[in-house]
Amino acid sequence: SVVHPIMPPESWVFGEFPGATPDHLYGAHALREIYERAEPGYDGVVTVPVLWDRSRETIVNNESSEIIRMFNSAFDGCGARADVDFYPEPLREAIDALNAQIYENVNDGVYRAGFAGTQQAYERAYDRLFATLDELETRLSHHRYLLGERITEADWRLLPTLLRFDAVYYTHFKCNRQRLVDFPNLWGYTRDLLQRPGVRETLRMDHIKTHYFTSHPRLNPSGIVPKGPIVDFDAPHGRG
Known part of the structure; x- marks a missing residue:
């Protein structure tokens, strides 16, 4: 199921919006109801994504990085492609190190900049973000993907932030x-992965922009969602 992109203060909800869906299992209005089904009386934070176990009727995980790792191998014995491995043994140490750097400075770095409470905190996050993007731009001038010529978990974890x-x-x-x-290698690399x-059909830019520009009133009090920019993700990437 896909939640409505506008997030009310109390919880993500299911509702009418292009590309959003009802809760197909229980007909819940709010995602909090799903959390409470797994843990009656739950009063913590409600986040997405949620990996739900239909048989046991409980939440398996709600942390995106851990769900990505699970999907790599947890379902190999029940229909998933066991020949596709984004976390190969010889590269695991390098993947983990790159994941940590990218999460700190890029995935979370944009939030550190966006929600900074002081000029100093904003500039620190901003500088680390672009220093890391510069490093990745250089890395991708030598390799098609972050760790060589094969896609790994590190690539998929970076992609949503770039998109x-x-x-x-x-x-x-x-x-x-x-x-x-404006980053030739990162831009081509993003299109290559997408x-x-x-993969392409999972990108809903209308959901992304609607969520961000309406759900952070401190940053955008008017709630106006910009029409642009026009970004041609379907242009040839030239990295094959």
Whole structure:
């Protein structure tokens, strides 16, 4: 199921919006109801994504990085492609190190900049973000993917932040030294990953922009969602 992109203060909800769906299992209105089904009386934070066990009727996990790791191998014995491995044994140490750097400075770095409470905190996050993007741009000038010529978990964990960068983080979070499209290698790399079979149809830029620009009233009190920018993710990536 896919929640409505506008997040009320109390919880994510299911509702009518292009690309959103009802709760197909229980007909819940709010995602909090699903958390409470797993743990009656739950009063913690409600987040997405949620990996739900239909048989046991409980939440397996709600942390995206851990769900990605699970999907790599947990379902190999029940229909998933066991021949696809994004966390291969010889590269695990390098993947973990790169994941840590990218999470700290890029995935979470844009939020550190966007929600900074002081000029100093904002500039620290901003500088670390673009220093890391510069490093990745150089790395991708030598390799098709972050760790060579094969896609790994590190690539998939970086991709969502890159996809949102020009439409959201550049303006909404003031990460405005450069746009993604101004990094030739990162921009081609983003299109390369997005154009892999089965990936492009998961991108809903209308959901992304609606969520960010309406759910952070401190950053955007009017709630106006910008119409642009026009980003051609379908242009040839030239990295094959």
